Amino acid sequence: MKITAYHRPETLDKARSLLRDLGPAGIPLAGATSHAFMKGDDEKTAVDLAALGIDTITATPQGFAIGAMARIADLQAFAAPGWVLDRVALRFVSQPMRNMTTLGGNLARVFPWNDFPVALLALDATLDIAGDTVTTHPAATFFKGQPARLFKPGDLLTAIHVPAVGPGCGFGYHKETVVNMDFSLFTAAAWVRRDKRSLAEVRIAVGAGVPLPQRLIALEDALTGKAFSRDTVRAAVIAHAEAVSWKGGDGFSADYIRQLALTHLEDALHAAWNDAAGGAV
């Protein structure tokens, strides 16, 4: 891909209008970190979204509203009760890349190894697409396929709403890479709500090792309402993770990824359980 013209509009309306007029010749520019991997000679006009003012993180009564142009480093630095995305941010590539990459950019085009879709699925986030009106999509819908299917020409992802992890609830996140900065081989995120010794609610999502990030609904159902124990979690993970069609690649077999999944799903669930008790993450 070759950028042949560059615009940096200052309003959302102007950005949308430009992209609508450009059609396939236009490309929204968020952090630009994935452009190095877009091969080919097709020429594009970049519409840089940096001046739109959609880069803040705000506490809301339900949790947090994150502008799509917020950098991963902003998520890393933000702190508030119930905020857990700093844990995901810290495992994201490297500090210079965290300083460049935007949350919206990590979500609008989903590669199997993308980190934040997994976390947002487990956290039951919603995502706003600004078109002629703003439409709000649950993460489970947004990531059901490539998000591009939800965007008409000129539409832009503008905000992500993430519920706070409240009292009695916990979040666990595990990501496996060959080396620290590498793409994920396997990612698991779990959110739980405790009721004394039981798992009152569970959400579990995985990424990498599967074609697109996804919730493991059958595993969630198997654990919901159960008393938490190492044996219960292990048995449910083994029974339900075996049913998933894991994907190998980059020199790793599907069976190796399956074994990673078993370990990291258990670890993420334990981390979420301990987190819900106010313990170690």
Place this chain on the structure above:
Amino acid sequence: MNITLTLNGKRRTADIHPNAKLSDVLRQLGCASVKMGCNEGACGSCAVSVNGRVINSCLAYAAQADGGTVETVESIGSLDHPHPIQAALVEEGAVQCGFCMPGMIMAAKALFDKNPSPTDAELAIHLDGQLCRCTGYEKIQSALRRVAAHGAPVPSPGSSTKGGRS
């Protein structure tokens, strides 16, 4: 297209192609400290500060820096009056081939500017994008620990924004 930026404290303009990467343009503007390593954001040798954030300039378009403030290691210390980070790196013998040092120094300075006494863990997090193929990192860590132990690394008296070399 024309861009204007404040580069190492000076207003500069450049006529660039919209596809030009910031690293290429900075080198054309005379900042030879900006090293070209992996060209895919993995090695950190091209790291520079743009509007206060250290980024991989090999991935950024120069157009994105239009109107902004860019700092490279040329703005930090000088041969006669090195920045405390530079002095510590030299004193610890942390510089071998030196290729990674401009990016390493920019990343370290960005951290120390915000947090004069970072912990080892904070150093590790903020330098995790800087690869060094020579030293094994131990002496780099020792040097930066030394800076951290002294608190805010204010530049040495008489340090200049000119004449730095790396």
